[in-house]
Amino acid sequence: xxxxxxxxxxxxxxxxxxxxxxxxxxxxxxxxxxxxxxxxxxxxxxxxxxxxxxxxxxxxxxxxxxxxxxxxxxxxxxxxxxxxxxxxxxxxxxxxxxxxxxxxxxxxxxxxxxxxxxxxxxxxxxxxxxxxxx
Amino acid sequence: xxxxxxxxxxxxxxxxxxxxxxxxxxxxxxxxxxxxxxxxxxxxxxxxxxxxxxxxxxxxxxxxxxxxxxxxxxxxxxxxxxxxxxxxxxxxxxxxxxxxxxxxxxxxxxxxxxxxxxxxxxxxxxxxxxxxxx
DNA sequence: TTGTACGGGACAAAAAAGGTCTTATTGGAG
DNA sequence: CTCCAATAAGACCTTTTTTGTCCCGTACAA
Numbered sequence: 082x083x084x085x086x087x088x089x090x091x092x093x094x095x096x097x098x099x100x101x102x103x104x105x106x107x108x109x110x111x112x113x114x115x116x117x118x119x120x121x122x123x124x125x126x127x128x129x130x131x132x133x134x135x136x137x138x139x140x141x142x143x144x145x146x147x148x149x150x151x152x153x154x155x156x157x158x159x160x161x162x163x164x165x166x167x168x169x170x171x172x173x174x175x176x177x178x179x180x181x182x183x184x185x186x187x188x189x190x191x192x193x194x195x196x197x198x199x200x201x202x203x204x205x206x207x208x209x210x211x212x213x214x215x
Numbered sequence: 216x217x218x219x220x221x222x223x224x225x226x227x228x229x230x231x232x233x234x235x236x237x238x239x240x241x242x243x244x245x246x247x248x249x250x251x252x253x254x255x256x257x258x259x260x261x262x263x264x265x266x267x268x269x270x271x272x273x274x275x276x277x278x279x280x281x282x283x284x285x286x287x288x289x290x291x292x293x294x295x296x297x298x299x300x301x302x303x304x305x306x307x308x309x310x311x312x313x314x315x316x317x318x319x320x321x322x323x324x325x326x327x328x329x330x331x332x333x334x335x336x337x338x339x340x341x342x343x344x345x346x347x348x349x
Numbered sequence: 350t351t352g353t354a355c356g357g358g359a360c361a362a363a364a365a366a367g368g369t370c371t372t373a374t375t376g377g378a379g
Numbered sequence: 380c381t382c383c384a385a386t387a388a389g390a391c392c393t394t395t396t397t398t399g400t401c402c403c404g405t406a407c408a409a
Binding site: 082083084085086087089090093097158162166167169170171172173188189192195196199200203204207211212213214 | 216217218219220221223224227231292296300301303304305306307322323326329330333334337338341345346347348
């Protein structure tokens with residue numbers, strides 16, 4: 082639908098929350114979920130993914146939780162979105178060579194390429210630092 | 216997934232086909248579907264929608280078929296996409312006021328607005344005339 | 350050693366995507 | 380005026396994706 086999923090939206094909310102906390106503070110998932118109005122178990126899955134990719138760092142046991150894996154100014158919206166949604170490819174055609182073999186449709190490829198480029202530029206220019214309302 | 220659906224892709228293919236035909240030629244749905252590698256019955260649905268919106272003009276009975284409802288240079292990619300996919304809104308938040316009431320997330324709204332604006336600008340600048348390989 | 354909190358995997362309901370089928374309805378040609 | 384060609388409309392269906400939930404395991408701190 083040319084729209085990010087709830088998962089993507091929740092991911093951003095969670096990361097914005099972390100970015101708006103004091104640096105190095107470890108936040109409880111339950112707190113993040115409650116404050117950002119996100120289903121906790123769903124957010125848990127998202128943050129597991131982020132933990133693996135290094136976007137967040139997790140701590141288990143009492144006093145555990147999550148904090149950003151890097152300084153907020155080094156985490157872009159693009160990275161967050163692409164980590165949960167996969168690469169931004171506005172049309173299947175431009176995903177990889179050979180998928181779309183029809184000559185005629187190739188005239189639209191450059192358009193989708195341009196859309197892709199523009200989106201990536203915008204999203205990569207915005208970091209969590211910009212988004213944290215502090 | 217931040218990607219147009221097959222429906223949207225098929226819609227574009229069908230319209231590009233019509234645009235690459237001689238002006239005022241009425242094309243058979245079966246021909247369009249075959250040439251553009253699109254399921255015929257699915258394309259039928261799409262073109263019904265286009266007929267209502269005026270993007271194409273349909274003719275029934277023997278010798279019937281479809282042709283563009285307007286000159287190719289007056290039909291933009293944006294119009295085609297939005298007719299089948301609905302308005303381009305990269306995040307639910309920016310669809311309408313009040314849907315997203317959380318203060319914190321509002322910092323990302325302007326970003327999505329910008330993405331939306333950029334996409335619409337690109338897609339509206341491309342017409343079927345540009346896409347018809349003639 | 351116990352309680353807290355994340356990790357991981359299986360599972361499942363709901364929604365959307367993708368497509369088919371059947372029955373009109375329309376219009377042209379014989 | 381009747382038959383055939385072609386779209387219109389709507390019901391229906393299947394598959395995939397989305398949007399979660401649940402349970403058990405594991406790590407860690409007090």
